[in-house]
Amino acid sequence: MxxxxxxxxxxxxxxxxxxxxxxxxxxxxxxxxxxxxxxxxxxxxxxxxxxxxxxxxxxxxxxxxxxxxxxxxxxxxxxxxxxxxxxxxxxxxxxxxxxxxxxxxxxxxxxxxxxxxxxxxxxxxxxxxxxxxxxxxxxxxxxxxxxxxxxxxxxxxxxxxxxxxxxxxxxxxxxxxxxxxxxxxQGLTRQHMLAVFQERAARTRNPVLVFGNGMTLANDAATERLDGAAQAVLRELGRRAGDHGTGRALLPSGATVGFVCASVPGTGDACVVEVLPDDDVPRPAPSRRARPARPTEVDPTRLARLRAARASVLVSGEPGTGRTTVVTELAAGRPVRTLDAADLDPADLDTIAATPEDALLVVDHVHLLPDAAARRLATAVDDAPTLWFAFVCGPEGNLTPEQRALTGRCTERIALTPLRLRRPEVPALATELLQESRPGVRLAADATRALMAWHWPGNLRELRAVLDTASDICRDATVRAPDLGLAVAGRPLTPLEQAEFDTIRGALDRHDGNKSRAATELGIGRTTLYRRLREFGLAD
Known part of the structure; x- marks a missing residue:
């Protein structure tokens, strides 16, 4: 002090x-x-x-x-x-x-x-x-x-x-x-935005949007075809693509659309985005997914092929990326015998050959195997030529040489992408997960922006947990940004902001929601408290 x-x-x-x-x-x-x-x-x-x-x-x-x-x-x-x-x-x-x-x-x-x-x-x-x-x-x-x-x-x-x-x-x-x-x-900026919008909208029937300066301009086609969550995705992709960008956007509905974008001169950060008919944008190579918003990215037809061939598979990725889900889908109801490398009994290695022929042997957490155990496991696998197995580990780049030698027995590899590298897909993933667990609950536009801004250290597992909590506390079956608990003013909470959030929430709880008494305890004015309550999503 x-x-x-x-x-x-x-x-x-x-x-x-x-x-x-x-x-x-x-x-x-x-x-x-x-x-x-x-x-x-x-x-x-x-x-x-x-x-x-x-x-x-x-x-x-x-x-x-x-x-x-x-x-x-x-x-x-x-x-x-x-x-x-x-x-x-x-x-x-x-x-x-x-x-x-x-x-x-x-x-x-x-x-x-x-x-x-x-x-x-x-x-x-x-x-x-x-x-x-x-x-x-x-x-x-x-x-x-x-x-x-x-x-x-x-x-x-x-x-x-x-x-x-x-x-x-x-x-x-x-x-x-x-x-x-x-x-x-400000007047000049808005004039530039309006002029670009009118020029682009006059020469196309495609959806046209101009974002920037706290304002969104949309033609009738954009208003009819794109809800607020879809517009939020296009705004973020347009901002990232920069001047004269072209790409495809995965919308929260699961639909994909092509778009072109350009910056608006004289405005700082405003951009114009036009959504194109499918024929105007080259389609990427065939997707790895049968469904555009499949959480684990893995095409079920590929898993069916691997299952039919009894292929040995290495599933790698960060915690929470869906490694266990992939292995479960690979087995597709067949018996599964799981060994956890983090708690492996040496006696288990002697029984690997006894794994039932119709069962899938799964060795989880291979990245935690001591080198000696990795060598013994490799020998046991080599001695069971008909064994159907899958190894599960963290990112391959973190494996030791002995662990790499072991995973080299796998003829197929499935590397799962961290969610932070799939941010444009996050709104569609969130929509799919909500429909699976909370049918009828939808995302508001500000929630879509917050989901895309978050860095998702816990990957899909964290996304599911956040959505489950948000859908429990949201009103009118609509998840809004404050329900997610992820962002203040469109950015993630810093540790100090989280501490401030907890302090304010605690003061309100101690004073039964009385904001005047809470402000007095915190040593801040009521105006400051009200502003922080709005920013943290605690205002009624």
Whole structure:
């Protein structure tokens, strides 16, 4: 617990409380673990650059700097009235590309203005981190006047000994200039999007969509043929494909469609997507799946062929990718004898030849076999030429030489792809799994986007568990993003966000849902609590 100046202003005391809830150590140095490249062609930077150029000239010969952060609280631009401040800011990692938020950097004007969505000054000892107490800073949020969305924060920082109330007025005026240019740019951006949409829609009867800037434009064909979940898939694929991309999309319904996409000039990240008739897009090689959204990717006709030939099969993949399901489908009701390599009795190796002729011998977790056991198992398999067997293991690349020698006895290989590499398929997979376990439950568009954004460390097993829980708590038989518990504002929860979620939920439970008392316990304002409740999906 840092030693605080007494008394702390209420807004500073609340900010310190939030930092403590995040488990921050006031003696630590701001981290660069979240350092990332800065995207230079964003609407925020386009609007801010000329305003910052003029503003920094007014700071000439002063020891103040301008820091511009985006809507993730990541610093994207930095200007100096005098270079003497540059090294000091470098030492505390107030550098372009670093994310300066309260959950990583504690109380300061940039992070706290971002958190409370209001202007604030933080002076010297009011900073939570000891390393920041030598600074004074003034921060103000930048709000898009057209959309009402937070676009970023502007911060003026100097040495604590140079503190002056004039800087609070200065930062407010600079932000007003940026917001005015954002308003003008927003109108131009939407004009560009509308012009591209009208031009494309006028020359085709195919579904046409334009995504970007918090807006979606769709012609009648798109509205009739594509629901919100399908549009969410196309938006994500269009964003990934970049300019002049072509491909096929697997929709949540299980249907596949061809599409072409292109960026919309002058808009930053907007794109136009046209869904094509099947004849206009070359079909890929015959699919490995009989059904487009089969969870394990393996074509049942291939499994039937392997079963008829009594082929020896190696099934590999990460945990949760469906290895056990594949082996079960391979056996198709025939007897199965399973040996677990993680708990293998040496005596079992002597009985392998006695496996019934019509049974499938499955050796699971081959990647856990000691080398000596792998050699003995290889000998036992070689001594039973009529044995029908399947080996199951983690990714082949992780096997030892002895384990590789053992799996070399398999004449067929089935390598299962991690779900994180099948993200475009996830909405269709989720729809199929829901129909198997919860017929009638559907995915909303925001849930589709959240499913595609998640990295799925537990693969299909995790997907099933998430959907089972979501379908139990959803309303109106519609799974929405908050029901999934995966994302905040379209991205996965960080560990600190998960801790904050648990803390807020606990406070609400202790106070029987009374938000005023929960906010008091947490040391945050009711407005901040209500906003966080909406972001976490806890609002009624």
């Amino acid at each position: 840092p030693i605080s100046p007494s008394p702390l202003r209420p807004e500073i005391a609340s900010a310190w409380r939030r930092a403590e809830l995040c488990g921050l150590d006031p003696g630590r140095v701001p981290s660069e673990s979240d350092l990332a490249d800065v995207t230079r062609d964003t609407p925020l930077l386009a609007a801010a650059r000329p305003v910052l150029d003029r503003a920094v000239s007014r700071l000439a010969d002063t020891r103040f700097s301008l820091l511009l952060a985006d809507r993730e609280s990541r610093i994207v631009d930095r200007r100096f009235g005098h270079p003497s401040l540059a090294r000091a800011l470098d030492d505390v990692l107030a550098v372009p590309g670093n994310r300066y938020s309260e959950d990583t950097c504690g109380t300061n004007a940039l992070s706290t203005a971002f958190e409370i969505r209001s202007g604030i000054a933080v002076h010297g000892e009011e900073h939570f981190f000891e390393r920041l107490k030598g600074f004074t800073c003034y921060g103000s949020p930048i709000v898009n006047p057209v959309t009402g969305r937070l676009e970023g924060v502007l911060d003026v920082t100097g040495f604590a000994r140079d503190a002056t109330p004039m800087m609070a007025t200065f930062v407010t005026l600079v932000v007003a200039g940026i917001e005015e240019r954002l308003s003008l740019g």
